[in-house]
Amino acid sequence: MRAKTLVPVVLALAVIALGAAPASAQKVVKIGDLGSKVGVFEGYGKYQTMAIQMAVEELNAKGGVLGHKIEIISEDDETKPAPAVRKAEKLILQDDVKLLIGAVSSGSTLAVMDVTKKHKVIHWNSVSCAEFMRTTKFHKYYFSNQPDSRMQATGLAKYIVDKMGKKVYIFYTDYAMGQSDGRQFKTALEKLGGDVVGVAGAPLDTKDFSPWFGAINQANPDVLFVAFAGTDSLRLMTQLHSFGMTRKYKLAGIDCFLLQQDLPAIAEPMEGFVQLAHFSPYNQDKNMQAFNARFKKRFGTDANIMAGAYDAVLFWAAAAEKVGSFDADRIAEAQEGMCLDNTHIGRQCIRKEDHQVVMDMHLYQVKGGKNLPIATIAGKDSIGEPMVGKDPVEGFTWEIKKKN
Amino acid sequence: MSNRTLAGAAVALAALAAVPALPFMSKYYLLLAFDALLFGAIAMSLDLLIGYTGLVSFGHAAFFGLGAYATAVCLERKIVSLWICLAAAVVVVGLYALLVSYFATARRGIYFALLTLIFAEVVYTFFRYTQTFGGSDGIQGVPAAELAPGVALDTPLKNYYLVLVFLALAWLTCRTLVGSHFGRVLVAIRENEDRARFLGYNVTRYKMGVCLVSALLTGVAGALYPGRSGFATPDLMLWTVSGEFIIMVMIGGLGTLVGPVIGGVFFVVLQEKVSSYVDWYFIVIGLVLVLIVLFMPKGLLGFRRVQGFAQWRSGQ
Incomplete structure (x- = not known):
């Protein structure tokens, strides 16, 4: 290797130094916003950023946290674990964030949990719903205000069996989130006397779902339960509708199946769709209405389930004020069991054992492109027992039980 | 290898070894x-194949991913x-490479590239759908x-020196x-495969x-990757990753060995920095690649031989 070839190598490494400018003299505390900013889950990532932004603006207007102005650093994780880990490391080790919110995809969030555990940073999840986060992957610094698969299954499965039909086909997106939803809903439905007549998984970002439609039609279910999200859901519903399957079967899905903003565009395929979620701008709950009015005033659009990221910032800020420090260990301890009255749905408390926020849930049905509430399920009834370190569906099998 | 080359390498190695001591590191x-x-x-x-032998592999991500999975499986089972x-x-990569190279080297040009891509996609799909390896x-x-x-190689510094070695x-x-x-x-094969065969070489x-x-x-x-990242996922084997490897070689300079190293460093740093500011960062990276291919055909290593637009148009 000649000396002149060394120059570009050293120059390239020196580029690494860009952005390593000394911190401003102004007292600032940084928080990290990690999520999908493009691709299949783009909408969730963008609304997560907006919810965080709203919380930060409100807190900064009141003087910030511990006299520090809060600054948001947003990063795109490309909906993949490898970039998510790299960006989480950047946020923690380079930007020195004291709170990390994200990611959007469960696969990415699971990978990021190892990073926040290793570097001891408060980590809030406000949308990923794989079940392992508050069980086998749980760690001291991890908190969640997203209803996970178990909470959703507990709340929705009974409604499906009682009101929609006993024969259910489970169609899920084949990665951490969808698999988790599939496992939990199959378990819950069978426990409640439902008959799971078929299960199938389609890869994330599938463009054409029609190869799976034959099996669904052959199983002839009463209810088609779908565990997809983002643009996958949009494509799936459009294709199901064009095959006449939205009229043939009753449809139910997970809370993040589609954001409220997506519904008007596919109002017809979504008509009658049932899901369980913690928020809808069409819920007349006064706390939701008050939050939605503020959100709409700020961003010119309705809020959606990503509003949980707003609460994450509030919980962290309240805990920091309580202990008078940004120390992650002390904040984690302060957050355990903490209750706040001013969240996007009113009073909420964090369960000490598994750091899950106990949230009242609502069953919604889509009518005319709007998510309208049809029932409420108390948070204590859907959250289930703490299972830290345990497999919540131990002994689970995808095998379809034949009924005579 | 000349003494001058060895001396240059030693200087580069010493400089890279001193990088952790830089104040901003x-x-x-x-x-x-x-x-x-x-x-x-x-x-x-990869430059050994593309730059020296004229074989464009679109499946190198599979070798990378298989190596990562081999380590991840061992570490997961507490074999540390x-x-x-x-x-x-x-062993794992060697066996797979034997299989791929046996079939792929029987063909040349686009057929070689396609065979490497197809094998890699099969491996990717296998790991993507096999729950034993986490799906x-x-x-x-x-x-x-x-x-x-x-x-334990449990700090960024230790891992840095490991990768440097x-x-x-x-x-x-x-x-x-x-x-x-x-x-x-190999160079003879790149320049004229038929002539190399006629000369008696088992090409x-x-x-x-x-x-x-x-x-x-x-x-x-x-x-070495899971030791630093803590995971191995099928995404590491995606064809786009193979494409990135090729881009690194082209940015650095084909058939130079050191050039692709520079290309790799340049690509990783550019990707990391640009993606923090621009969502569609691949447009920026693509633009850089287009400019390099058009005006610096020898890659970053040949930065002294930057062509003018008129020279590029005339095809010289």
Whole structure:
């Protein structure tokens, strides 16, 4: 290797130094916003950023946290674990964030949990719903205000069996989130006397779902339960509708199946769709209405389930004020069991054992492109027992039980 | 290898060894430097195929991913010895590379590229759908490997020096190979495969040989990755990753060995920095690549030979 070839190598490494400018003299505390900013889950990532932004603006207007102005650093994780880990490391080790919110995809969030555990940073999840986060992957610094698969299954499965039909086909997106939803809903439905007549998984970002439609039609279910999200859901519903399957079967899905903003565009395929979620701008709950009015005033659009990221910032800020420090260990301890009255749905408390926020849930049905509430399920009834370190569906099998 | 080359390499190695002492080198930058050197080493090993033999592999991500999975599986099962992880990677990648190279080297040009791509997609799909290896989420949360019992490679600094040693050994291997009779035959194959065959060389065997060396170096690089990242996922084997490796080689300069290292470093740093500011960062990277291909056909290493627009238009 000649000396002149060394120059570009050293120059390239020196580029690494860009952005390593000394911190401003102004007292600032940084928080990290990690999520999908493009691709299949783009909408969730963008609304997560907006919810965080709203919380930060409100807190900064009141003087910030511990006299520090809060600054948001947003990063795109490309909906993949490898970039998510790299960006989480950047946020923690380079930007020195004291709170990390994200990611959007469960696969990415699971990978990021190892990073926040290793570097001891408060980590809030406000949308990923794989079940392992508050069980086998749980760690001291991890908190969640997203209803996970178990909470959703507990709340929705009974409604499906009682009101929609006993024969259910489970169609899920084949990665951490969808698999988790599939496992939990199959378990819950069978426990409640439902008959799971078929299960199938389609890869994330599938463009054409029609190869799976034959099996669904052959199983002839009463209810088609779908565990997809983002643009996958949009494509799936459009294709199901064009095959006449939205009229043939009753449809139910997970809370993040589609954001409220997506519904008007596919109002017809979504008509009658049932899901369980913690928020809808069409819920007349006064706390939701008050939050939605503020959100709409700020961003010119309705809020959606990503509003949980707003609460994450509030919980962290309240805990920091309580202990008078940004120390992650002390904040984690302060957050355990903490209750706040001013969240996007009113009073909420964090369960000490598994750091899950106990949230009242609502069953919604889509009518005319709007998510309208049809029932409420108390948070204590859907959250289930703490299972830290345990497999919540131990002994689970995808095998379809034949009924005579 | 001339004394001057060795002296230059020693100076470069010393400079890179001193990088952690730079005042701005935080843990994050050490991790970034790890990635930069690791992918630089992979690009260099791919250069053996593209730059020296004229074979464009669109499947190198599979060698990288298989190496990563070999280590991740060992670490997940509490087999933490780095040497056992590396041995597992060499065996797994070696067997796969034998299979791929046996079939792919029987063809040339676009057919070689397509065969490597198809094999890689099969491997990707296998890991993507096999729950034993974690399916689409892969194997996550693996512990650090150990250099010796009790000596865990658990800090960014230790991992940086590990990858630096690997880069040095990989360069030495590649440099020795291309400087040997074997390397000269590879260049002959690149320039005129039929003539090389008429001269009596078993071209297929030479191509298989260089494929194996390139694949094993990439596989060993992959084996080092979970120690730094804590996971191995199918995404590491996606065809787009193979495409990135090719871009690194082209940015750095084909057939130069050191050029692709620079290309790898440049690509990783550019990707990391630009993606923090622009969502569609691949447009920026694509633009940089277009400019380099058009005006710096020798890559970054040939930066002294920047062409003018008129020269480019005239095809000189």
